[in-house]
Amino acid sequence: MDVKVPDIGDFKDVPVIEVLVKPGDQIAAEAPLVTLESDKATMEVPSPAAGVVREVAVKVGDKVSEGSLIARLDAKERESRSGAKPQEPATPEQPVAASRAGTPPVEHVEPEKPFREAPAKADGRQAPSVDRAEPQKSSVEQPTPRKEYGGPTATIPPPWDEPPLAPAVIDEEAFQKAHAGPGVRKLARELGVDLGRASGSGPKGRILAGDVYKFVKSVMTGAAAPAAAPAPGGLAVAPPPKVDFAKFGPIDTKPLTRIQKIAGPGLHRNWVTIPHVTNHEDADITDLEAFRLALNKEQEVKVTLLAFLMKACVAALQKFPNFNSSLEGDHLVVKKYWNIGFAADTPQGLVVPVLKDADKKGVLAIAKETAELAAKARDGKLSPGDMQGSTFTISSLGGIGGTYFTPIINAPEVAILGASRAQMRPVWSGSDFKPRLMLPLSLSWDHRVVDGAGAARFNTFLAGLLGDARRMLL
Template sequence: MSQIVEIKVPDIGNYTGVDVIDVAVKVGDKIAVDDTLITLETDKATMDVPADHAGVVKEVLVKVGDKVSEGSVIVKVEAADAATTTQTDEAPAKAAATVPAATTAKPVAVNVPDIGNFSNVDVIEVDIKVGDEVAVDQTLVTLETDKATMDVPSTVAGKVTAVHVKVGDKVSEGSALIEVAAASAPAAESATQDQKQAAEIKKQVAATPSAENNELRAEIKSHVSQAFGSSDIDEKGFEKAHASPSVRKLARELGVDLARVSGSGRKGRITPLDLRNFVKEVMQKVEHGGAGTALGGGLDLLPWPKVDFSQFGEIEVKELSRIKKISGQNLARNWVMIPHVTLQEDADMTELETFRKQLNKEWERAGLKVSPLAFIILACVKALQEFPEFNSSLDGNNLILKKYINIGFAADTPNGLVVPVIKNTDKKGLKEITQELADMSKRAREGKLKPQEMQGACFTISSLGGIGGTGFTPIINAPEVAILGVCKSQIKPSWNGKEFEPRLQCPLSLSFDHRVIDGAAGMRFLVFISQLLADFRRVTL
């Protein structure tokens, strides 16, 4: 007979009525010992509650938003030994009838689709497992590039018979993700994802030259001390860290303070990949020498100050979005590695604004509303054609001059800044650019841009025109060599030779890579754009 086991909330200290913020299992799931069932959150920390029995989940008794205490029943599980026990000799025919049949349908492979020119893309989430029923368009895995995250949906419906990827893997177009069939044979129990990754990390770390002679932990602690000022584990911080038991165990073995590791998992959970990246960063400093190597790009910078801000007053900790984490790293690299020069110029937009309002009336029936940015994009296309060194990229001692023009524009979204790219902009008119601007801006805010729609830019425009400002220093988006910043147009007095008259002036800020472009060329480029916007008829010349 089947044995149903209740798994309850274990000893969680003196806490009662603790919030359930995540439920990681559902009815029908196969679980192993130490698999996370739910995540709890107190006023001081989050904690995973692991399974203490393996088997098949028959009932889930909690949901997100519930409050639980020690002894609260989380799930009811058909114990693994009972679930796999065959029937007694008294009913062999019945037993044969209840054993799941072997796969009869030929499995269909689901592979990574076209994801642009990206390769070796990180798998950051796997949302399915063997035995799950999947539908068409259901998310299978989530990938992360240096510019965006993307969900990969299923192209077929059925039961998952094999999963070929795990969190931390790298995939490219065509890589096998899963196999799906109408029916499947029973799947063997496997170790949890975190446990498997932890084992892999141990192997990788052990293979590092710096880990010889069993000195790995001492070396890690030594260089953590150089980077952070101390190698001691903050026990309170370690306890509060949101991580699974296997990750905690591995962190202890490596002497890594989890309080210093940023979690990229759901609700800030520290994954084995996060721990591996932290160790890798420290080991890079061992390999290359110098405390500032990993944190400061070889500049021998002082360690980042670690301050307990709560000692000065009330604080709130808010995790950066994934987009801000990635873009922040790119911006820091670009600012440090590219010698920026920024020039300022005002563009007289008076006549152009009159023309824009006229067009908006004419295009109103078509539902189109042209923005000043559309005109600025066309002006930049003309300027890139006139000054080809601005449409280039630096590759060592070579300058790559591009014969195409793709314009990127910075789009403000709830999760941070992204840069959609309008392809072949030199072959498009004002109306088509207006349509693409509106469409891509909307999908950027909704997080629906495809990776290939955010790559291949030759030149980027960062517009704050809808907000304000009189100028700023935009950071170049490598491997581009220049970027144009735009602020809000303002009415200013302008001398016409006889008197001052009110004119609509738009502040422009051009940053460029001084290794490729000198100051005179930069100012000519900026003045050229300003002249085009002052008299847009010049675009046709």
């Protein structure tokens, strides 16, 4: 049986970052075979059936697309083994070679560790491995890997003080077009090198690892311009100062998670290239909250405030279509579909699943689907398709706290709504003060597309919908 890459959305040439099986391994149905990493998510390719791995067709660093061959599986082996008795615990003379049946790896649900484990474990599993070229770190690494975050580093500068380059704003389009292999691209990401500005010495101008180090050396000696390339719009960002924090007291150093590494450059780009403005509004949700609590007593699906927010936002976006658009050069692309992204907090970092066709779904259906997407996000099981196609995003901190904040627009969208924790406040009714449950809303918008008057009208209309849910039916 040939195992191929399933539907992974619009992504192509996605790198393989882990191979979790080897020939001869006996695996269960749905057991992960390889791990892929796009620019937005990490995903596993599961086995479609139980059996024995006959051949692995990819290796770490290979790029695959939908339909690419991953492995060949001898599914008949499952039938011949079905009547066998359960495997006894291995004795020292019989090491457990590679039994992965029914034992899904757990490395993917934990945050990244600051150091890599040994290449292979006793049970035959392959630990995560990445072809790294980091000669600058040899002088500060310890002979014994740390197993926990942090650790005593009072006499050692932080590991990321050693690399010669500060984090850079990279021209992503030029980076993608550069003639370089996966290993070189990864090395360039780690060193903050824009491959679009590096010269290649390989065949047909291919950029090699030595070319990346040569570029770094030229920057350090002043022969080339700093690696922090100007962002779109001509904004040049100076690198932060390098400080040996250990001189002033004990410190802990923690690596960024994979999601933080992927999302960080995009957040920085969005913040410095989009002219953000944030409007705040308070919505009276006293009656809506009472209705929500009563609804939860009547049916099994737990309805959260997010479901009502999504439904109200769709109505507001339909009334003010510029908020459901994207800016492309001197044209505005107004979308006639309404897909709402929502920020989900996970142990690995912030991800944004997308609820598709929100305008065609009721509150109960929205509540059920967002709960399923949030669960997949926490388990690290979101597919690329689960995070594509959003036209507007909601970031809700209601379960944590806060009053107002400035959410960062999720380009290429032009607006994002932030919701904080609702609080009881005295509100003047015209004759006296009455306690009302008020929800703080924060709308960030792109001033190139939206003006202040339009944002104020959007917020006022949205608050009115939340104050009287019957208006959502109009």
